[in-house]
Amino acid sequence: MLKTEEWLLIRDLYSQGFSISEISRRTGYARETVRKYLKKKTAPEPQKRPPKPSKLDPFKPYIQEKLKEGPYTAVRLYREIKEMGFDGGKTIVKDFVREVRPKQGVPAVLRYETKPGVQAQVDWAEMGTVEVDGKVKKLFCFNMILGYSRMRYVEFTLSIDTPTLIQCHLNAFEYFGGFTQEILYDNMKQVVIKRALKSSDSEWNPQFEDFFKCFGFIPRLCRPYRPQTKGKIENTVGFVKRDFFLGRRFTSLEDLNAQVHSWLEWVNSTVHGTTYQIPLERFKEEKLSPLDQVPPYKVVHKETRKVSRDCYISFLGNKYSVPYRFAGRTAELQILEGIFEVYVDYEKVCEHEILPGNCRVSRKKEHFQGLLSEILKENSKCKKDSQIPLKFSDPEVEKRSLDVYEIFSEGGFE
Known part of the structure; x- marks a missing residue:
C-alpha cells in the first residue's frame, strides 16, 4: 500500500498533465498501480500489521482469569506462570497486567521516611x-x-x-x-x-x-x-x-x-x-x-477447654490426654513457648508439648492407669445392684381369735 505522501505525489503529477505512463516512469510504480490510486478520492489508510507472537500469549488467559478472582500482583503472577513454563522476562508481564487491570485512582500522600533503626x-x-x-x-x-x-x-x-x-x-x-x-x-x-x-x-x-x-x-x-x-x-x-x-x-x-x-x-x-x-x-x-x-520475657496465653469423656482436650486441631479423673471437667490451658500446662480448679494436672500439624494425638499412659479397674468395679457394682433376690410367699393362714380355741377345749361346737 502506498503512503499518503506517495498518493499525493501521483495526484499532483496527474494534475500537471503528465500521462499515466510518464507518472509510472517518474515514480517507479506500475501503470495499474497509478490508475488504482488516481481513482481513490481519499488518502489510503495504513494497514495495521498483525502483532508479533509473544512468549506471553499462551499465559494471557490464565493471567486474565486470575485478575478476575482478585487484585493479584504482577510479581506473583510472574512467579506462577514461570512455574508453568514461561521463560520470558518480568517486564512484559508487568506491562500486560498494567494494560488489562482495571484503572483506579488513588489519593496523593506525602511520604515520610525514617532513619535506620528508628x-x-x-x-x-x-x-x-x-x-x-x-x-x-x-x-x-x-x-x-x-x-x-x-x-x-x-x-x-x-x-x-x-x-x-x-x-x-x-x-x-x-x-x-x-x-x-x-x-x-x-x-x-x-x-x-x-x-x-x-x-x-x-x-x-x-x-x-x-x-x-x-x-x-x-x-x-x-x-x-x-x-x-x-x-x-x-x-x-x-x-x-x-x-x-x-x-x-x-x-x-x-x-x-x-x-x-x-x-x-x-x-x-x-x-x-x-x-x-x-x-x-x-x-x-x-x-x-x-x-x-533485655532479660528473657515470657508470655503466658490462657485458653479454656472441656475435657471429653474419653479424657482428651483439643488444641489447634490435635488431641492431648488428661488424667481420667478430670473427664467432663473444664480445664484452663496456659500456653508458653511451645508447651502448655493444664489446670483444673487451679491445680496443675499435666503438661504437653504442642504438636505440629493437625489430626495428631498426644497420649500419656499414666493418664489412664487405674481407669480399667475402676470401670470393672463400676460394672461389677451395677451388676450386683441389678440382681434382686426372689422371695417365696408363705401360705395364707386364717387368723382366729383365742376365744375360739377356748370353746374347742370346753367341747363346744357339738
Whole structure:
C-alpha cells in the first residue's frame, strides 16, 4: 500500500498533465498501480500489521482469569506462570497486567521516611475464617515492617488479644535480631486504653505497658482517621493479601505460617517498589537494639477447654490426654513457648508439648492407669445392684381369735 505522501505525489503529477505512463516512469510504480490510486478520492489508510507472537500469549488467559478472582500482583503472577513454563522476562508481564487491570485512582500522600533503626510499624489484618477443633474461628495476620529497610515480618494467628500481640512482637524481634527505638500503632485496645493528645500521656494497656517498658522501646500512636500516617504497614497488609494469601491453600495454622516464612525469604530479597533497593541489603544499615541486652520475657496465653469423656482436650486441631479423673471437667490451658500446662480448679494436672500439624494425638499412659479397674468395679457394682433376690410367699393362714380355741377345749361346737 502506498503512503499518503506517495498518493499525493501521483495526484499532483496527474494534475500537471503528465500521462499515466510518464507518472509510472517518474515514480517507479506500475501503470495499474497509478490508475488504482488516481481513482481513490481519499488518502489510503495504513494497514495495521498483525502483532508479533509473544512468549506471553499462551499465559494471557490464565493471567486474565486470575485478575478476575482478585487484585493479584504482577510479581506473583510472574512467579506462577514461570512455574508453568514461561521463560520470558518480568517486564512484559508487568506491562500486560498494567494494560488489562482495571484503572483506579488513588489519593496523593506525602511520604515520610525514617532513619535506620528508628521506627517500625505494626498492624493486624482480618483474613476470613478457618475451622479449628470443629469450630469456625477468625483468622488474623500480624504485620511488622522496619521503616528504613522495609524488611517485613508476617505471622498468622487465631487471636488478637494482648498476649498474642506481645508474642508476635517477640517472634518479630527474633526474626530481625533486634528492635527499633519506637514502634507505630493505630489506636488498638491491646496497646492503649485511652488515648491522650500527647501520645506519652495516654493510658496504656497494663500488660502491654509492662512489655514495652521491659524492652525500652517507645510506642507511638498514629493520628485518628489518618491511615497514611502508617502508610508503610498499610501497604504491607495489602501486599500480603494480594501477593501471598489470595487463593492460598493450607492444612493448618502451622502450615500457613511455614508458607509465609518461605514467602518472606523471597520478598525480603526482592527489590522494593519504593526504595528500588533490596530490603536485605538496606537491612545491613539498620541499627537495631540487640536482644541480648533485655532479660528473657515470657508470655503466658490462657485458653479454656472441656475435657471429653474419653479424657482428651483439643488444641489447634490435635488431641492431648488428661488424667481420667478430670473427664467432663473444664480445664484452663496456659500456653508458653511451645508447651502448655493444664489446670483444673487451679491445680496443675499435666503438661504437653504442642504438636505440629493437625489430626495428631498426644497420649500419656499414666493418664489412664487405674481407669480399667475402676470401670470393672463400676460394672461389677451395677451388676450386683441389678440382681434382686426372689422371695417365696408363705401360705395364707386364717387368723382366729383365742376365744375360739377356748370353746374347742370346753367341747363346744357339738
